[in-house]
Amino acid sequence: MFLGKIARRMEEKQEAELIFIPFPIPGHMLATIELAKRLINHKPRRIHTITILHWSLPFLPQSDTISFLKSLIQTESRIRLVTLPDVPNPPPMELFVKASESYILEFVKKMVPLVKKALSTLLSSRDESDSVRVAGLVLDFFCVPLIDVGNEFNLPSYIFLTCSASFLGMMKYLPERHRKIKPEFNRSSGEETIPVPGFVNSVPVKVLPPGLFMRESYEAWVEMAERFPEAKGILVNSFESLERNAFDYFDHRPDNYPPVYPIGPILCSNDRPNLDLSERDRILRWLDDQPESSVVFFCFGSLKSLAASQIKEIAQAIELVGFRFLWSIRTDPNEYPNPYEILPDGFMNRVMGLGLVCGWAPQVEILAHKAIGGFVSHCGWNSILESLRFGVPIATWPMYAEQQLNAFTIVKELGLALEMRLDYVWAHGEIVKADEIAGAVRSLMDGEDVRRRKLKEIAEAAKEAVMDGGSSFVAVKRFIDGL
Known part of the structure; x- marks a missing residue:
């Protein structure tokens, strides 16, 4: 009872x-x-x-x-x-x-x-x-x-x-x-x-x-x-x-x-404590001035800092391909409080007017921007969902955790991304050379119409879900x- x-x-x-x-x-x-x-x-x-x-x-x-x-x-x-x-x-x-x-x-x-x-x-x-x-x-x-x-x-x-x-x-x-x-x-x-x-x-x-x-x-x-x-x-x-x-x-x-x-998909639109709105505005204003689908976005998550030698290879690849670029460099703030400090000497002068380098970046707003034409990503699942939601092609460069499995899933299982690396592991210390990065960026930005059409369909499905x-x-x- x-x-x-x-x-x-x-x-x-x-x-x-x-x-x-x-x-x-x-x-x-x-x-x-x-x-x-x-x-x-x-x-x-x-x-x-x-x-x-x-x-x-x-x-x-x-x-x-x-x-x-x-x-x-x-x-x-x-x-x-x-x-x-x-x-x-x-x-x-x-x-x-x-x-x-x-x-x-x-x-x-x-x-x-x-x-x-x-x-x-x-x-x-x-x-x-x-x-x-x-x-x-x-x-x-x-x-x-x-x-x-x-x-x-x-x-x-x-x-x-x-x-x-x-x-x-x-x-x-x-x-x-x-x-x-x-x-x-x-x-x-x-x-x-x-x-x-x-x-x-x-x-x-x-x-x-x-x-x-x-x-x-x-x-x-x-x-x-x-x-x-x-x-x-x-x-x-x-x-x-x-x-x-x-x-x-x-x-x-x-x-x-x-x-x-x-x-x-759950999208995480605000991913930084003590958000610097002036930095966000600087990035978005620059994107507003770029042609549609013309910018390749480099971002590798918030937990790992790339070695200076790897930064050098990415910089060299950017110079080789000549595409407009936005590059978010996450560094140890105690070692490199300013992301420009880690770049090769003279890099920013040589790419003057071509791109923007920043520390933190408002990733969801960036991927949603019409100027973004490709994303070189560490394949964190949040980043993948954000990129798919806005139909942005990904070149895969997994780093740690389950990101290698994510890369395999979106490249081989779903056919929605370009394979740069599937089994790269940040902790092993391998340096990916500039020629390989440049080749992946060219393929990403030149793009296959079939893949972009499929991404557009997935983006619409993500919105409707x-x-x-x-x-x-x-x-x-x-x-x-x-x-």
Whole structure:
């Protein structure tokens, strides 16, 4: 009788609160906040409040990040930020340098008591008359150990995958392979390929995430992947018409896998704390003066700085091809506070009037600009989605994480990008020479009409997916109804 009354009371509560626990690096945080805004504003309104539990790794600047996050949600009173205390006795930094995925997994496990305390405080502030109920946790895939915390509080856990549906296929494959074979992958295996679920083509081992070739990181990847089936659902930042084969595979719920919701593309329009509006205006004014589709954009993400010797080769390639260019150079601000300092002597004089060099760049606004004709990219998934959304051709130059798999996906699986490199790894220290870069840029900017026509179709499909009645709009509704 008592339980029946509770059940009826829960059914009567029409609005829900979700608790998000993202991974605290820019690409993941920005996508999480944009997803939160989309859920909050979805019609009809069913999500009343979203609480983001923010945490930080010891080597990330905490104060700047918190003020930046607050600025992103200041217009959304129903999204609130709660900062967790520092983790006592974090794993040694030596582990991060050697095997970053293993470090992150161990760090998240040490967060369990802090998350328990935060959830206990949040839930104890509710009473039975409250019309809003906490309906679940939404966890970044790096945070899957926190599924145990959700279970303890009888809250379902959902995974938000800031990567592709193809990446999810790899995560589905890893535990299956591990049960049969166990050792980490061998990089010396040459052209060996593997049958990853959701891919039409066999996937070359050499395009798997670099961490899978080191024992400690490999074990962390497998441990994370093994937790995915425990989630109540998986939200994927992609859309059906882009990765149809991968989503078709998961639609059949293989091995009782949780439902997969294609809710993208989520575009991250503001990706810098302490935004310098004068720099943004300088870049956009310069683009306004350039002919349509005439500028090649070079940008390689926010986490890695290219070596000075690699910067020199890119500069030489720019001089060789003679195309208009916009080049975002992310450097260590302590070593090179001004991006011009790292350029070869006389470079800017030799390309006078041809291009612009900057540190930070407003990437979404740049890719949406009519002057951009091509993008030389590190193939982070956010960057790929932004480029596809505006129909800009990509030349692939992956650097780290899952970017090699992303490059393979958009070149070989989807036929939407130009292959420059598929298996390049920044940490290996290889320098890509100017002639190779120049050749890729020429092919990118001269362009194939067929590829550009296909990109235009995908751009329109990306736009329609998130509109009322589109495939991603419907997927968000299914997710909310399921709560």
